[in-house]
Amino acid sequence: MNNMLWIARRLLRSTFRKRSSWVVYFGLPIAAILLSMLIYGSASGGSLRVGVLNQDGDKPMTQDTIHFVEGLNNVKITMTDEASMNKDIASGKLDSGLIFEEGFADSVRDGQPAHLRLVSAKGAEVTAYVKVLLDGYLVNVAAIGQATKNDADAFDAIYADYKKSSFKLDAESLEDAAKFKDMTYQSIGFLLMFLLTSAVNLCGLILKEREDRTFLRLLSSPLSARGFVLANVMVTFLIQALQIVITLLVLKYAFGIDSGVPFGVMLGTLLLFSLVAIGLALLLTAFSKNSRGAAALQTLIITPTCLLAGCFFPAEIMPDTVKKISSFLPQHWLLDTITKLQDGQALGSLGLNLAILVAFAAVFALVAIYRFSRNNDVRQFI
């Protein structure tokens, strides 16, 4: 055990002495989060960009409604004209458009809100948040209109009181959750690829020791071949755990993206995948004659399987055949687990997913151990 820790200490020192390691192990996952944010949302950290087109003039009721929308959490409004609004929605500069048509204020005062349209190129998912809250607001004001009928003074008095009342909205919203889930899915997808790559890179150090002949000296010391491999596995697992923790912390606290899954559950699930990654890395190490061979296998296996499993884009958009193929890939089962956890399923109900991941890790590791033990050539080692 002492020797294993001694080896682990050297591996960690050598790894983190190189600046490139910091970039590869921690910089890339963070860059992946940024990329996910670019793909799935604006750089403003998840706020909804709403263009407002006012065709109802400067009526107080219309202005108040615009202020109400402006005051919503995570909503940023831009006053615009009709031509610009359509162009900006189409180009993605705006997420949705709110059109106050002539007669809007009067219709609210009459207790029958009308002449208000909410448009979006991204569908109901994007408009739902504003629509629900706006409906709530207008229903209340319309109720005042209905209660006061044609008594304008009574309406103004009650409406003035209503405006004074404190009105606070919860920042949680349907639109945010959907967007953050997508960002999380994408970030985790990239992270899986980085975990697989870093596991293969780190286990590739075993091959490098073989090429550099230092393993001969290591194994002629009281260190056993098993201890040597375990030390490498230990270091790889530790670095992967750091990668996962840093990625999750950055995701949550630096970028404010709520994954929708408790931190501990997400960490545990990803650590399980880390074992799968290490198992695969050992398998590649066992079947590679040198580090170049391992790098070639890495390129041949990791990127295509990540692509098929849906690490780079949502699995739903893939053809059925590809979806079926992805069932044979561990990345698919991890992403499926995360998605189900985000949908509110408990970890305990995902036993099959977790068992499949454990099985992948075990099979990879056992085949690698069998291959190592069959090797009788000192030049090929273990």
Place this chain on the structure above:
Amino acid sequence: MNVLEIRNLTKTFGDFIAVDNMNLSVREGEIFGFLGANGAGKSTTINMISSLLRITKGEVRLLGKDIVKENKFAKMNIGIVPQDLAIYEEMTAYENVSFFAGLYGLRGSLLKERTEEALEFVGLGDKHKALPKSFSGGMKRRLNIACAIAHRPKLIIMDEPTVGIDPQSRNYILNSVKKLNQMGCSVIYTSHYMEEVEEICTRIAIVDHGKIIAEGTKEQLKSIITDTKETWIGVKNAERLDLDALKGIPGVNAVRMEEQSVKIISRGEINNLNWVIQQLIRDQVEISSVEEQAPNLETVFLTLTGRNLRD
């Protein structure tokens, strides 16, 4: 007392027998030369002694203990200087020695002391902070040795420790081997340079096809071939030489070409020099000198194995 005893040692790879029922012993305080051409089985033997390869049959005892049963004890008491440099280029000389010594359980002030001692011993004390990539080939070889001796093993196995280095570093290493031996270490030394083996080894074994075919002091080995003589003939146009015709001359045991001269080993009682010279004349080879020499280890090796050590 024997530091190392090898009894009926055998290693097979499938049908191929790499080491064939080998018997050997290395006494305490010896520098033991282990000679053999490439593929003779010496590396396989060394790898079994160092526990890098499983033994197929037989036993190896270090200081009286079976190396398989007492594996940790054996490993603690052996130091390996591999033929290929086994050092980390990204670590300083001090870190390299300290790391490998640490694998033998050394820690703290003792580790520091032994590391410094090993670096001083190989003449790299003032380079302890330098990275090996800034070292010459000879300095790297010396660092390779320092990594093997810091834990003070009883037996040091040196596999071609002087390959590809300058004469100055070679002398330094040879003197270091002698010094280690004076300090009480037993050494197994393999080399392709016969003159090194002659200079430092107290006893020598010649291995061929996985078997020890001769063993003893250099004088004892030379006495095996007292009935042979060695003739060096300097030639100018050696490419015209018909080596097979020379080998066919009565009494000729072996023929070896070396740049501008041909070495002929013959049975001592047969005077075949006239026939040799007639053959050279027939081949239209220009003779520049003829010299008869007393047999040396090279001759012994060539006679016994039919191969040059560098083959």
